[in-house]
Amino acid sequence: MMFEEKTMKSDKLYEGKMLNLRVDTVELPDKKYSKREIVEHPGGVAVIPIVDNDSLILVKQYRKAVEKFLLEIPAGKVEINEEPRVTAIRELKEETGYSTDKMEYLMEFYTSPGFTNEKIYLFLATDLVKGEASPDTGEFIEVEKFKIDALIKMIERGEIIDSKTIIGINLAKKYLDDKQ
């Protein structure tokens, strides 16, 4: 028998641009109280952009939180009242310049449900048409094309270390293998 944690008190500690922080006091199944530190996040989309039937378009950018340049699938925050599919088309175009109407929903997942409600909606983009990128102010992004088999090896060598990108590349591999 499992029980939910009952919220006894909820303290907002910070309301920011990208995230909020709150601490909930919860009642556990044994009636004891505990604290839960929770980061509220609007959630995002991530896109697996497939080109040439064997390659993906990835983006490289500096991630201050980890003090590293990371190679990732294109992604972005969902705006208020925006359909994730619309976000996916918009972010792909902004970050990479590629546009398409073929944006297929694949799955959604939580990045780290132990402390944040951030959820990512993952899409597969095909029939891509190349164009001009138009990143947001403050975004500095490099766009690069990689063969799917090279990407699988880069995961194995620890050169791709972003969770959504690992999930996306594995799904792209399955999709491309199934098509052959």
Next chain:
Amino acid sequence: MMFEEKTMKSDKLYEGKMLNLRVDTVELPDKKYSKREIVEHPGGVAVIPIVDNDSLILVKQYRKAVEKFLLEIPAGKVEINEEPRVTAIRELKEETGYSTDKMEYLMEFYTSPGFTNEKIYLFLATDLVKGEASPDTGEFIEVEKFKIDALIKMIERGEIIDSKTIIGINLAKKYLDDKQ
């Protein structure tokens, strides 16, 4: 040519039990300033526990941040000065009761590098010996065994929605397929 973001100022806003929050003011390549909201997290381990050559041991627990019961691979926070491999053996035993010396490092990844430095070290556990679980105070966990092929279907149906667990199950599938 890519540039790192230079830290001009760093404000600690919250120091908690599980995480800290800070806001960095950074200088961008175009010399403009921007804010980065960053959640500092000690990082964790996650374990893929393989039994019977075709099954995994998973845990189900209530996750307050997402207000849901989630099915996940066993995981836990790395304690200060603790080797991730030691954490993995300890957490597996505490959460599931299973113990082993065969704890093999597979890979590491960031859960959401856009705003947190949380990194997960992923291990593969084999030769498991069943014993008594001993969860931490305030942890209420159900332990359950699943066939790997059932787990793959559960991901496809959206019943498993935790990123580290999706990555772990995909790796377990590869490992078990390669062994046959």
